[in-house]
Amino acid sequence: MRETIHIIGAGIAGLSAGCYARMNGYRTRIFEMHSLPGGLCTAWTRNGYTIDGCIHWLVGSSPKNRFYRMWEEVGAVPIQPIFDHDVFVRIEGESGQTLTLYTDIDRLHAHLTDLAPEDCDLLGEWTRGLRRLARLDLPIERPPELAGPIGKLGTALRFLPHVGVFRRWAGTTVQQFAEDLDNPFLREAFPLAFDLPDFPMIAMMMTLAWMHNRASGYPIGGSLPFARAIEARYLELGGEIEYGARVEEILVEENRAVGVRTADGTEHRANRVISAADGHATIFELLGGRYCDETIRDYYDHLPIFPPLLFVGLGVNRTFEDFPDAVSGISFPLPDPVTIDGRPVTRLSVQASTFDPSLAPSGKTALKVAIPSSFERWAALRARSDEYAAEKEAVAGGVIRGLEQRFPGLSEDVEMIDVATPATWHRYTGNWRGSFEGWLPTPRTLRLRMSKTLPGLYDFYMVGQWVQPGGGLPPAGMSARHVLQMICREDNKRFNADTRTA
Ligand SMILES: Cc1cc2nc3c(=O)[nH]c(=O)nc-3n(C[C@H](O)[C@H](O)[C@H](O)COP(=O)(O)OP(=O)(O)OC[C@H]3O[C@@H](n4cnc5c(N)ncnc54)[C@H](O)[C@@H]3O)c2cc1C
Incomplete structure (x- = not known):
C-alpha cells in the first residue's frame, strides 16, 4: 500500500481529511502555514472579548441531519452545547414594519x-x-x-x-x-x-x-473550539501537524504528486498529496498552472465568489434587552446614511453575542458587523500602512455612527474595536481574493459538479470549499470524506469511518 499522505492546510477540510486518512491506516502530515487550526473557521480575542470569525449555523448540529454523523466521526460533536435560533434574521423597514x-x-x-x-x-x-x-x-x-x-x-x-x-x-x-x-x-x-x-x-x-x-444550530463557544475539537481527534488518531509550515510547491515527478516543498526549502516526500488550501493558489501557484484545462480556467475566470468582507468586531459595556437571545441578527435602515469603505451605507446588519455568554465578559456584549467589500481596494491600501490603519479606523467610526442610530448611546459604551479587512482574510488563510466561502451559489453554479482531481496529475486530490460551489463547513468535511473513500477504492481497501479506530 502507498501509505503516506501529505495534506496542505489545517482548515476544516484538511483536518477532516487527516482524520479519515488516519482511520484508514494512512500515515499523514498536515502542513499549515499558521500557528492555529481552523483556517476560516476561527476566532480571536481582544480585551476579554472574542470575535468569532465564522460559525453562525452548523448544518448537522443534531442527529436529525445526516451531516451530524460526519461531525461525530471527526470528533466535532457532541462537544459544545448547541443553541438553536428561533429567528434567522429580523429585517426592520423604514416604515416601522419588521420582517421576522x-x-x-x-x-x-x-x-x-x-x-x-x-x-x-x-x-x-x-x-x-x-x-x-x-x-x-x-x-x-x-x-x-x-x-x-x-x-x-x-x-x-x-x-x-x-x-x-x-x-x-x-x-x-x-x-x-x-x-x-x-x-x-x-x-x-x-x-x-x-x-x-x-x-x-x-x-x-x-x-x-x-x-x-433544529439541525443547524450554533455551537456555544464558537468556531475555534469547533476546529480545536477536530484537531484533537486527528492528533488522537496519531496524525502529525506542522504549524508555521507554508507549502510553496507541490512536488511532481512523471505527472505524479510526490510531496511538498515548504518555505524553508525542505522537501517532504509522500505517496499522495491532498490540497485543502485555496483552490486558485493550489492550481496556479503551487502547481504552476501545469495541470489545468479550459473548464477549470473558466471557473476561476468567470464564476462568482463570495465577496470578501469588512468585519467589524465591537466590545460594548452594556447588555441588549431589545436584542433577544433567540434572534441571530438584525438588519436595520439608517435614516442618516454613513460613509463606510468610501461609499454611503443606508442599512447595516448586526449580530450580538447575547446567545453565547462565552464571547464577552459578564454584563457586556460582543457585536459583529460584516460588510461586503473589494479585495483590490484593501490589498492596495495594505501596501501603505498609514493609510490602511486610517481607513480601518474610518470604517469602525462609520459602523459605530450607524449603530448609534439604532441603539442610542451605544458609542459611549464601546470599549473594544477590531476591524478585519479583505486583506486580513487573504493574509490569514490565502483564500483567493479574500473570499470568505469560495464559490457563490447561484442557480447555475449549484448544478456544477467540480472534480476533486486535476487533469493529467496522479496521486493528487483537492478538498474544501473550492471543490464545491456554496462552500461552508459541511462540504469542507464531506469533500474530505469523499476523497478518502476514493483513495481507499484505488487501494482496494474497505473505507473505514469508525470513530474508535486508527
Ligand atoms: C465570516 C464568516 C462566516 C461564516 N459562516 C459560516 C457558517 O455559519 N456556516 C458554515 O458552514 N460556514 C461558514 N463560513 C464558511 C466556512 O468558514 C468555510 O467555508 C470553511 O471553513 C472552509 O474550510 P476549508 O478547510 O475548505 O478552507 P480554509 O478554512 O480556507 O482552510 C485552508 C487552510 O489552508 C491553509 N493554507 C493555505 N495555503 C497554504 C499553504 N500554501 N501552505 C500551508 N497552509 C496553507 C490556511 O492557512 C488555512 O488554514 C463562514 C466564513 C466566514 C469567513
Missing part, C-alpha cells in the same frame, strides 16, 4: 401572511416547499465519483418525492421571488435575508428547513 424570519415554519407562515395577506397564495406555496424540504434526507456520505448504477438509482428514488419542490424553486433566485410579491414592504425586505447576487431560492429554503428541524 422565524425558523419555525408554521410561525413563519402565519407571520408572512399577516404582513402580506395579498401574497398568501405565493407565500403558501413557498412555505409548503419549506415543509417538503424539511423532510429531505439525501444520502450524502457516498461520493458521486464512486456511485454505480444501483447507487445512482437509490439516490434518485429517495429524491423522487422532492422533485416537485426542486423543479419549482431550483431555478429561481431570492430576488426573483421577491419581485413576484405584491406587498411593497415584503418585496423590499425579503431579498435582504440573503443579500448576495443571484442567491438561489432553494439554498435559502434548505437553510430555513434545516433550522426548522
Whole structure:
C-alpha cells in the first residue's frame, strides 16, 4: 500500500481529511502555514472579548441531519452545547414594519401572511416547499465519483418525492421571488435575508428547513473550539501537524504528486498529496498552472465568489434587552446614511453575542458587523500602512455612527474595536481574493459538479470549499470524506469511518 499522505492546510477540510486518512491506516502530515487550526473557521480575542470569525449555523448540529454523523466521526460533536435560533434574521423597514424570519415554519407562515395577506397564495406555496424540504434526507456520505448504477438509482428514488419542490424553486433566485410579491414592504425586505447576487431560492429554503428541524444550530463557544475539537481527534488518531509550515510547491515527478516543498526549502516526500488550501493558489501557484484545462480556467475566470468582507468586531459595556437571545441578527435602515469603505451605507446588519455568554465578559456584549467589500481596494491600501490603519479606523467610526442610530448611546459604551479587512482574510488563510466561502451559489453554479482531481496529475486530490460551489463547513468535511473513500477504492481497501479506530 502507498501509505503516506501529505495534506496542505489545517482548515476544516484538511483536518477532516487527516482524520479519515488516519482511520484508514494512512500515515499523514498536515502542513499549515499558521500557528492555529481552523483556517476560516476561527476566532480571536481582544480585551476579554472574542470575535468569532465564522460559525453562525452548523448544518448537522443534531442527529436529525445526516451531516451530524460526519461531525461525530471527526470528533466535532457532541462537544459544545448547541443553541438553536428561533429567528434567522429580523429585517426592520423604514416604515416601522419588521420582517421576522422565524425558523419555525408554521410561525413563519402565519407571520408572512399577516404582513402580506395579498401574497398568501405565493407565500403558501413557498412555505409548503419549506415543509417538503424539511423532510429531505439525501444520502450524502457516498461520493458521486464512486456511485454505480444501483447507487445512482437509490439516490434518485429517495429524491423522487422532492422533485416537485426542486423543479419549482431550483431555478429561481431570492430576488426573483421577491419581485413576484405584491406587498411593497415584503418585496423590499425579503431579498435582504440573503443579500448576495443571484442567491438561489432553494439554498435559502434548505437553510430555513434545516433550522426548522433544529439541525443547524450554533455551537456555544464558537468556531475555534469547533476546529480545536477536530484537531484533537486527528492528533488522537496519531496524525502529525506542522504549524508555521507554508507549502510553496507541490512536488511532481512523471505527472505524479510526490510531496511538498515548504518555505524553508525542505522537501517532504509522500505517496499522495491532498490540497485543502485555496483552490486558485493550489492550481496556479503551487502547481504552476501545469495541470489545468479550459473548464477549470473558466471557473476561476468567470464564476462568482463570495465577496470578501469588512468585519467589524465591537466590545460594548452594556447588555441588549431589545436584542433577544433567540434572534441571530438584525438588519436595520439608517435614516442618516454613513460613509463606510468610501461609499454611503443606508442599512447595516448586526449580530450580538447575547446567545453565547462565552464571547464577552459578564454584563457586556460582543457585536459583529460584516460588510461586503473589494479585495483590490484593501490589498492596495495594505501596501501603505498609514493609510490602511486610517481607513480601518474610518470604517469602525462609520459602523459605530450607524449603530448609534439604532441603539442610542451605544458609542459611549464601546470599549473594544477590531476591524478585519479583505486583506486580513487573504493574509490569514490565502483564500483567493479574500473570499470568505469560495464559490457563490447561484442557480447555475449549484448544478456544477467540480472534480476533486486535476487533469493529467496522479496521486493528487483537492478538498474544501473550492471543490464545491456554496462552500461552508459541511462540504469542507464531506469533500474530505469523499476523497478518502476514493483513495481507499484505488487501494482496494474497505473505507473505514469508525470513530474508535486508527
Ligand atoms: C465570516 C464568516 C462566516 C461564516 N459562516 C459560516 C457558517 O455559519 N456556516 C458554515 O458552514 N460556514 C461558514 N463560513 C464558511 C466556512 O468558514 C468555510 O467555508 C470553511 O471553513 C472552509 O474550510 P476549508 O478547510 O475548505 O478552507 P480554509 O478554512 O480556507 O482552510 C485552508 C487552510 O489552508 C491553509 N493554507 C493555505 N495555503 C497554504 C499553504 N500554501 N501552505 C500551508 N497552509 C496553507 C490556511 O492557512 C488555512 O488554514 C463562514 C466564513 C466566514 C469567513
